Amino acid sequence: MKKLLKKLCLAFGPTGLEHRVESLIEGEILKSMPSDAEIIRDNLGGIYLHIKNEGAPKLMLNAHMDEVGFMVTTVAENGQIKFGSVGGINPLILGAKRVIFENGVRGVILSKPIHLLSHEEREKCPKISDMLVDIGARSKEEALSLVSIGDYFTFDSDFVEMGGSQIKAKALDDRHGCCAMLSTIASLAKNNARSKYDLYFAFTTREEIGFSSAGCATEIIKPDYAIVIESKAVLDLPEISEDRCVGRLGDGALISYADGGAIMDRALTDELISVCKENNIKYQINRAVSGGNDSAPIQIGAHGTRVALISAPSRYIHSGACVVDYCDLEEICKALYAFVTRG
């Protein structure tokens, strides 16, 4: 699974251009797809696997394929590139970071040297609209021969295993969710297991910009229940008190009763928790009402959906160096598998 996670994280897929992630996922699905299952595609680049159990309640598992990134807005006369962010990115993390364009061109976000910064500038948070990317071009013309207005780029960041069981990569938000779903699909096939649900695995798009396609998936599938697998930013750093840390890496799957976007269905959430307890799956309860994700549009989509949220606690998300604990991801996979296959 770690290899798959690596492939998923390295795939280029900022919001709006998810097709490379989608075809990677399709390839994985095809490896372990039951013969009577069906692949569905939506208008916005989403791909769903439907493992049929006619007449049974519909359960949708959901993760989003897109990641945060950047878009070229204009090119200056000297060939340096102005850009905007796709999705919410803290400008503070951008100085001197390496980036890669969709066609493989590499660049670096310029940062004014400390020697030239005034005292006030050192204290201030920079603005993305003032930043430039250098791709080595010597003129506007040369730059425009390499990249176009509207081209995407993302963080240029390797997949690294660090410390005991932690992983650093870009796009762990929410490729870890995609990975957990793919692993569940593979386990179902491997064990020839059946689910009491009419099962949908919905890999959706556009989560990072807040106008997610998960609501469209809900309109198409009209599920009775949904479990969203999504990163949850945590702040388990030194000196941060327990009530502000949200959750802790390594303490297991993070289950939320509520977050900043939705109050989850209590019965479904309690059921997910009891499945964890019964199967000795390590879990923790989210300790903050912060952040929002696809659980919100899914809950109010179509006739309304009973929704639950399970997350890998994640550090430094929306940067090139997201960090998760691989063990937490394994617990999520176990929980999903146990949930969908329980009697």
Add this chain to the structure above:
Amino acid sequence: MNELTNMLSELCAFPSVSGRERASREGIIALASPYFDEIREDSFGNLLLIKKSARENAPKLMLDAHFDEVGMMVSELHEGGFLSVCAIGGLDTRVLSATEVTIYGKREIYGVVSSVPPHIIGRGSASAPKMNELYIDTGYDLDTLKEIVSVGDVVEFKAGLITLENNRVVSKSLDDKACVCALITTAMLCEADKLTFDLYVTLSAQEETGKNGARLVAYEIEPDIAIITDVNFARDEGVEETDSIEIGKGAGIDISSFTNIPLTRKIMQILDRAKIPYQKICEPSRTSTNNDGVSICGKGVRTALMSIPLSSMHTPSEVVCLDDIISMSRILLEIAYTPIEELL
């Protein structure tokens, strides 16, 4: 050009403050009906104009422009024939003082927005007025005014269309009547046997207040492709290159993560191949147009966004260039004649 100017002038004159677009229903139907096969309207105030392809079971191409405009709404009536109003849509109160308006009560009446002359406030010391410091002077006494005007009636700029040099025109409401004009022109010019799509032209309601009209009508249509048209900032002195397109240089194609990127790229390729000029504008995140809602309505819609450059947005004197309207029509015509397989 004269014909275009006349149509635009007629369109801009229609009363159409957000939420009250229906006031112009008959006028717009009379104007547009020669060019369409079917006209429908929904409960929200959207108007749907359909032109069928000669081909059977043609896919649906939705072309949207919003029909509403910014304005004001009466909130209180005062002694002396004055009205208090609140803004409908984004209004810069600095341009409101001493502006002429029409109040749509039981009948239309004329009014002037109050202002304080420099003799009283002293030169240069004026700060921007707040909406609640402005009054509309109607000239009536309160009792007569109450007969004509109720709370909730709308107030609109009174500013007809005039022409400037180089095919530029000035009017209220060019946001978004310039695009409405481009869409009707497209339907006027297109030949049914060349159309690869059925055209669903939507003149949507309440873009300026919530951007809900277009997504509701899109839910009804379930189009295969939707192209949203709206105005965008002209590159006037002091406006950043990143945020703007140049007036008179053709319509803009917007590239944004809120549009369908593969579709947008195909459209640009087709235009490049046909040597049809256009401008690019990149809005990495939210476009703040009808595009955003339409794209995720219902089961999801593939959208592209096009724009016409415009100066002095949301004022009684917006400026566009007729050449840009023609450019937009030409681009839309090219798309409407292209087989859908080449666009997806």
Add this chain to the structure above:
Amino acid sequence: MIELLKKLMLTHGVSGREDKIRELIRAQIEPYCDEITVDPVGNLIAHIKGEGKKIMLGAHMDEIGYFATHITEKGFIKVSPIGGINYLSGAFSSVVSENGVYGVLAPTKTDELPKADSVYIDIGAKSKRQAENKVKVGDFFVHTPSVKRLLGTRYVGRPFDDRVGCLVLIEAIKEIKNPKNDLYFVFTVQEEVGCKGARPATYTVEPDIAIALDVTRTDDKIGSDTLNVKIGDGPTIKIKDASVICSHELVVKMREIAKANNIKYQDEMLSRGGTDTSSMQIARRGTRAGAISIPCGFIHTNNEMIDINDVRGAIKLVKALVREL
């Protein structure tokens, strides 16, 4: 009616945990409805059959409150706000959990306006363990409800927002017999956290006309930007608020019906705030949507204030509307 109002007010029902209030309402209206369902998010949808237009009336069951996120070593409960909390009113006031555990909302600093991250709930526990016996992470609190009569026909307490809207619908349901129109009464969830429940409810019902019953602010007169709605001057017919412009045709019709039935009403135009009306308007291909509001002072504080005559007016108006629309 006052007794029912008190019951509605004193029953727990915070956004996301509306079970108890829903059961109370269901029991009240069950004898009068043809069909009652609870949808996946918890909306209560009651149907009284008729032949004419499909009209939906809605009021939200939920109220603002707090969500327990953590229990400290000393036994204090850290909470996050659910909905728009007024901390000026909330600080040092009594709160109660969904399981009936009382506490005080205690700010950590007393010399400034408390904020969401500087308040804890003190339930009197001496230790984490003692607290954990009574409260779990994930439990919800509300401000302790109350109802008191003031001078004349005024009442003060909480949560009038929006139990008073629920009351109007329940009383109307009890008096409607063999309606001409096809009527749906929806008691929605999660209005206070973004008008959520009304969206799927409207999607399911697919009404021709939708009208929300809620409270409206009366202290919102910022010069002329909003009307001065007064407590006791009758229910309001909403023209617009920050989130919606009501269907003009519907507003005109509602005014005509109110006048024809001699029901005193006020015009409502708000520059702030929003209600379920906005969610009802944009479900599916759109709904003709409007709203009736009960003027309410000091909304979202511990002492919301209403005039019971406005409630009576609203009941009359609802009955007239379902008859004559």
